[in-house]
Amino acid sequence: MRFYEYEARKIVELAGIPVTEYGFCRTPEEARAAAEKIDGPTVVKSQVLTGGRMKAGGVQFADTPDEAATHAETILGLEINGHMPRGVLVDPKAEVKQEYYAGVVWDGTAKKPLMLFSDMGGIDIEQVAEEHPDHVGRGHISNLDPVFDFQAKQVIARTGVTGSQLTRATPILARLAELFREKDMLLAEINPLAELTDGRFVALDAHMEMEGEAVGRQAKLLREELEIAEDDTRESYEPSDFERRVKEIDASDHRGVIQGKDHNFDGNLGLVIGAGGGSLTLTDAVRSQGGKPANYSEIGGNPSVAKACGLAREVLQKDGVEKIAVMMSIVSNTRVDIVARGVIKACLELGLDPSETIAVFRIPGAWEEEGAKILDYYGVEYYDRSVSLWDAAGRAVEKVQG
Amino acid sequence: MSAEQESIFIGIEIEEPAASDPELARKLEEVCPVSIFEATDSGTEIIASRLDECVLCGLCVEAAPAGAVTIVKKYEG
Numbered sequence: 001m002r003f004y005e006y007e008a009r010k011i012v013e014l015a016g017i018p019v020t021e022y023g024f025c026r027t028p029e030e031a032r033a034a035a036e037k038i039d040g041p042t043v044v045k046s047q048v049l050t051g052g053r054m055k056a057g058g059v060q061f062a063d064t065p066d067e068a069a070t071h072a073e074t075i076l077g078l079e080i081n082g083h084m085p086r087g088v089l090v091d092p093k094a095e096v097k098q099e100y101y102a103g104v105v106w107d108g109t110a111k112k113p114l115m116l117f118s119d120m121g122g123i124d125i126e127q128v129a130e131e132h133p134d135h136v137g138r139g140h141i142s143n144l145d146p147v148f149d150f151q152a153k154q155v156i157a158r159t160g161v162t163g164s165q166l167t168r169a170t171p172i173l174a175r176l177a178e179l180f181r182e183k184d185m186l187l188a189e190i191n192p193l194a195e196l197t198d199g200r201f202v203a204l205d206a207h208m209e210m211e212g213e214a215v216g217r218q219a220k221l222l223r224e225e226l227e228i229a230e231d232d233t234r235e236s237y238e239p240s241d242f243e244r245r246v247k248e249i250d251a252s253d254h255r256g257v258i259q260g261k262d263h264n265f266d267g268n269l270g271l272v273i274g275a276g277g278g279s280l281t282l283t284d285a286v287r288s289q290g291g292k293p294a295n296y297s298e299i300g301g302n303p304s305v306a307k308a309c310g311l312a313r314e315v316l317q318k319d320g321v322e323k324i325a326v327m328m329s330i331v332s333n334t335r336v337d338i339v340a341r342g343v344i345k346a347c348l349e350l351g352l353d354p355s356e357t358i359a360v361f362r363i364p365g366a367w368e369e370e371g372a373k374i375l376d377y378y379g380v381e382y383y384d385r386s387v388s389l390w391d392a393a394g395r396a397v398e399k400v401q402g
Numbered sequence: 403m404s405a406e407q408e409s410i411f412i413g414i415e416i417e418e419p420a421a422s423d424p425e426l427a428r429k430l431e432e433v434c435p436v437s438i439f440e441a442t443d444s445g446t447e448i449i450a451s452r453l454d455e456c457v458l459c460g461l462c463v464e465a466a467p468a469g470a471v472t473i474v475k476k477y478e479g
């Protein structure tokens with residue numbers, strides 16, 4: 001789940017990290033009032049869940065409250081990458097001596113959070129890591145044990161920061177790491193973390209992303225502290241009817257998992273794919289061989305027949321779908337016979353011939369023999385693990401292209 | 403007793419008198435992981451709309467007297 005900057009700012013503030021006095025405003029009048037309260041030059045920033053604000057004119061500087069109100073009016077009507085702003089953030093234009101970067105990300109390879117610090121803030125950390133690797137300090141933290149200040153200190157010291165800067169930045173990185181774990185974040189970054197001319201360190205901008213599965217657990221933060229409504233899903237686009245229906249089918253039954261996405265997909269080959277990371281590989285394999293997927297999907301974890309059927313039905317009913325390919329990765333533990341029943345049932349319920357509609361069925365997995373009996377009975381072309389994902393995808397493309 | 407209507411893949415047959423035994427009905431309701439059986443005063447009711455969810459675990463067959471419950475795989479016939 002993504003957060004607007006004003007919410008991310010509030011999250012770091014709640015964690016005890018110093019921030020500048022800011023105001024989230026929905027109207028030019030509120031922006032004027034916030035600027036009056038700040039009593040000095042301000043920066044007015046669009047609150048959108050997308051990048052490229054600066055380039056698009058979504059960040060403006062103001063010397064007076066009137067100017068802040070004028071900028072707010074312009075920014076509130078400015079669409080950025082298809083997103084209308086939720087409001088503007090009015091911030092004091094800080095007197096910055098130096099900009100730093102402090103972040104914590106989930107390291108999927110190490111399966112631990114990774115603390116990052118750089119003395120070159122204000123720009124993309126990826127760019128700094130590539131061009132100035134010696135200016136990025138890194139260090140993992142435990143998933144269970146508390147974060148100690150000395151761990152944060154070691155990470156910061158690796159960038160050559162010493163003295164009072166090291167002392168002041170240390171608790172900020174340690175608190176950020178603590179908040180990352182406590183609030184189930186996937187990403188928590190402060191960029192820039194500014195050292196002001198008076199020596200104070202403050203978070204000037206923050207970016208947070210929470211693990212989607214943690215939304216229920218973090219209800220207090222989301223609903224009470226940030227006042228985010230339950231139906232405010234923060235998707236980067238409006239989910240399609242297909243996506244909404246697949247989500248409902250998934251939620252109606254705890255067994256197995258299904259997911260369906262069709263944003264930017266409009267092909268003729270429906271995909272019922274998944275397991276063990278197979279979905280991305282298979283989608284790529286279809287595309288690389290000239291196929292046009294109608295959707296992306298994920299199915300795994302032993303869904304019920306009804307769930308497999310529900311996903312297949314939704315895919316089959318998408319505009320333009322001529323055939324579906326049912327394919328899974330080699331490491332699938334999902335029962336082949338159950339998925340076979342589900343997709344064949346979907347075809348039959350929609351009055352379609354499974355042997356014509358299912359281009360290929362490749363699911364190596366549990367109960368393969370039973371699955372083969374069902375597929376044989378309905379005349380569906382199927383493959384076992386001796387046929388690669390690439391070849392199965394190629395065969396599906398060949399069949400749908402006639 | 404059998405319940406094959408509404409299902410595509412699986413049928414279940416329960417012979418009499420087992421089908422009318424309320425005690426067995428309770429057992430079948432308890433063992434089936436996908437809730438295909440319902441115990442009633444007059445014995446076992448098979449929920450036909452759930453038959454295709456059968457995971458072929460065989461627990462119902464084991465719970466009943468030998469030969470009383472038969473699972474029919476329609477795709478084998």
Ligand code: SF4
Binds near residue numbers: 414438
């Ligand atoms: S075989 Fe298992 S899943 Fe099928 S009806 Fe019997 S108990 Fe239920």
